[in-house]
Amino acid sequence: MTEEIDLPAEVTLLWGLRETARRGRKPSLTVADITRAAVEVADAEGLGAVSMAKVAERLGNATMALYRYVKSKNDLLLLMADAAIGPAPALPEGLEWREGLTVWVRRVLAVLRARPWVVQIPISGPPVGPNNLSWFDRALGALGGTGLSEEEKVGVVMGLLTYVQGEARLSLDLSTGYRENPEAFGRQYGLALARVVDPLRFPALSRVVTSGVFDGEVPYDDEVDGMFGLTLYLDGVAALIGRAEA
Amino acid sequence: MTEEIDLPAEVTLLWGLRETARRGRKPSLTVADITRAAVEVADAEGLGAVSMAKVAERLGNATMALYRYVKSKNDLLLLMADAAIGPAPALPEGLEWREGLTVWVRRVLAVLRARPWVVQIPISGPPVGPNNLSWFDRALGALGGTGLSEEEKVGVVMGLLTYVQGEARLSLDLSTGYRENPEAFGRQYGLALARVVDPLRFPALSRVVTSGVFDGEVPYDDEVDGMFGLTLYLDGVAALIGRAEA
DNA sequence: GCTTAAAAGCGTAGGTCATACGCATAGGTG
DNA sequence: CACCTATGCGTATGACCTACGCTTTTAAGC
Structure with a gap:
């Protein structure tokens, strides 16, 4: 079973499938934390107010720390777009x-x-x-x-x-x-x-x-x-x- | 006839209805010039490359000169959006x-x-x-x-x-x-x-x-x-x- | 023709932004 | 215990929009 081959970076990002690091310092954040903070900023002040600096500040971290988890701001926007809509609830049964x-x-x-x-x-x-x-x-x-x-x-x-x-x-x-x-x-x-x-x-x-x-x-x-x-x-x-x- | 009352700024901008200045130095540009230059930049390098500096440079003017004609970059984007699509040609007669x-x-x-x-x-x-x-x-x-x-x-x-x-x-x-x-x-x-x-x-x-x-x-x-x-x-x-x- | 004032040109600078880079640090791994 | 790796974080760079103030030019009024 060669399952780990060739998944686009976007997919592994959105599904949280990054390989877990076995060496080195432990991460103090998670991608989910960052996404949640960014969503909070957008909710409060709009998408234009979402900057890496502001998101990091809300998390009590330095700006550049976020780049350890996200390749670019665009990545963060993708994560926000998925997280913000939440999972779709099931529709009632038996509807036309x-x-x-x-x-x-x-x-x-x-x-x-x-x-x-x-x-x-x-x-x-x-x-x-x-x-x-x-x-x-x-x-x-x-x-x-x-x-x-x-x-x-x-x-x-x-x-x-x-x-x-x-x-x-x-x-x-x-x-x-x-x-x-x-x-x-x-x-x-x-x-x-x-x-x-x-x-x-x-x-x-x-x-x-x-x-x-x-x-x-x-x-x-x-x-x-x-x-x-x-x-x-x-x-x-x-x-x-x-x-x-x- | 009180025709000049209360038209929204957006409308007077897009229709070129600014009152002509009777005093002072003559403008060396027109809103149409600026819009055309901005459209050229967008055509060549995409919307992200449209900056006030680049548009002004293409016109041989200083960056800040543009603000004599447009209130903000957003104004310029509005002008571009209208100019870029051109006037709609008439449809052939007699179509269903x-x-x-x-x-x-x-x-x-x-x-x-x-x-x-x-x-x-x-x-x-x-x-x-x-x-x-x-x-x-x-x-x-x-x-x-x-x-x-x-x-x-x-x-x-x-x-x-x-x-x-x-x-x-x-x-x-x-x-x-x-x-x-x-x-x-x-x-x-x-x-x-x-x-x-x-x-x-x-x-x-x-x-x-x-x-x-x-x-x-x-x-x-x-x-x-x-x-x-x-x-x-x-x-x-x-x-x-x-x-x-x- | 001269004065005056209004408007345009333009340089400077402030504030915000994304992000590349380098160094310190901490925590598994051998 | 020593090493290696990945993270934390400060600094710095370059781009951006645009506020401000000084200079320059032009037309209107006397």
């Missing part, structure tokens, strides 16, 4: 696929709303962290009763994840901007568009603006039921499942 | 909504593929730049023949934009990771998952892994037709339009 995915989306959004900085972490590869995989697994499980092939399930879930992350990113960025500059949003947005949108240059958009869609508050939906695009996507999944069953 | 949106998505992806750094710029508010609005307008126009309300059209287009941006971001990040570390992807990903995914802990995912879906290359679709999630979303839109017509 659509109910199951809706519950799943609601939970994803709840997690991302609690830690808005997660969606700001740049992604550099396919998901490999244990928590990420557990969320992936739950969504796949929700499609268990359908007649979809494994490949189709993967496509459905990846698309859903993409959509939800994009939606969360947009809506969280908007709410951040709103918090920083409240009077510029809401009615102001519609007014600004009305001032700037030339009916000749932007005919379709102009019709929308004059119809008053933008005059109210910025929609800013955190409710799943209000997520118009999600409904459309799930309708598309329903059509696919219908075709698969026919 | 689905054909029109598909062409539109293909063009969006072509633009984002040409300038991958655009999707890395953090968003801080709803779109107000002229080029962003023109893209928005074209997509709305593609839905002209349908019976959807203006509000529904906005929802459909915003969802589509969210999805396409998310998909582009993911796929571009993956291809970046692939370029930096080719041997870790492709078959390696499937192998790593197989090593790490416990059937008891991740039952649904385990089924997918053993079915061999991940054993090939990472899909990495740039083709619209290969974008599984997009098809699902447009199917959902079709269902909505069908309901609206009935």
Whole structure:
């Protein structure tokens, strides 16, 4: 059994599979400690405030000590992205696929709303962290009763994840901007568009603006039921499942 | 006519509506010059290489000169995000909504593929730049023949934009990771998952892994037709339009 | 044409950041 | 007990954004 060959560094990092040192001084920290401290900083002051110095200070260590456990700050961000979402709870048994995915989306959004900085972490590869995989697994499980092939399930879930992350990113960025500059949003947005949108240059958009869609508050939906695009996507999944069953 | 009241700073910046100075030295630069130089840097060396110093150097000016034209680097990023995508070309006449949106998505992806750094710029508010609005307008126009309300059209287009941006971001990040570390992807990903995914802990995912879906290359679709999630979303839109017509 | 003030240019410098390097130190291993 | 290895940590470097203040240029008003 040659099991220890060639696992990408990212994987061994996220799964805590570093070979344990048998010689030398004992480590005073663990990767999990560092990750937890970094998450605390991000929770308190945002992702921008996460610096190696600040994380180390919170742990009572010197800045450079962290580099004994993490190759770079990017490594730390990867660890944070996995740790912050936690393991996915099991879905209730016996749900139809659509109910199951809706519950799943609601939970994803709840997690991302609690830690808005997660969606700001740049992604550099396919998901490999244990928590990420557990969320992936739950969504796949929700499609268990359908007649979809494994490949189709993967496509459905990846698309859903993409959509939800994009939606969360947009809506969280908007709410951040709103918090920083409240009077510029809401009615102001519609007014600004009305001032700037030339009916000749932007005919379709102009019709929308004059119809008053933008005059109210910025929609800013955190409710799943209000997520118009999600409904459309799930309708598309329903059509696919219908075709698969026919 | 009180036209000059209360436009958000962001809007006047993006539309070049600053009041022209009547006193003092003449500016040797324009906001457009600065934006163009910054875009050139990003094209050549990536978004991370865009610094005020480097942009100023390319323009033959001192670093601090730029702050006479932009309030902060964030302002410059906003300008870049709008300038980089260019104005949206008009869609061919007489297309069905689905054909029109598909062409539109293909063009969006072509633009984002040409300038991958655009999707890395953090968003801080709803779109107000002229080029962003023109893209928005074209997509709305593609839905002209349908019976959807203006509000529904906005929802459909915003969802589509969210999805396409998310998909582009993911796929571009993956291809970046692939370029930096080719041997870790492709078959390696499937192998790593197989090593790490416990059937008891991740039952649904385990089924997918053993079915061999991940054993090939990472899909990495740039083709619209290969974008599984997009098809699902447009199917959902079709269902909505069908309901609206009935 | 002369004065004046507003605005642009630019150098300096402060603060923060990631991280490379070298040396001291502690704790298994032989 | 001696050695070797891996960690702890201070220093240092280079890059970054941007606040500040002085100088220079230009147009407006008399």
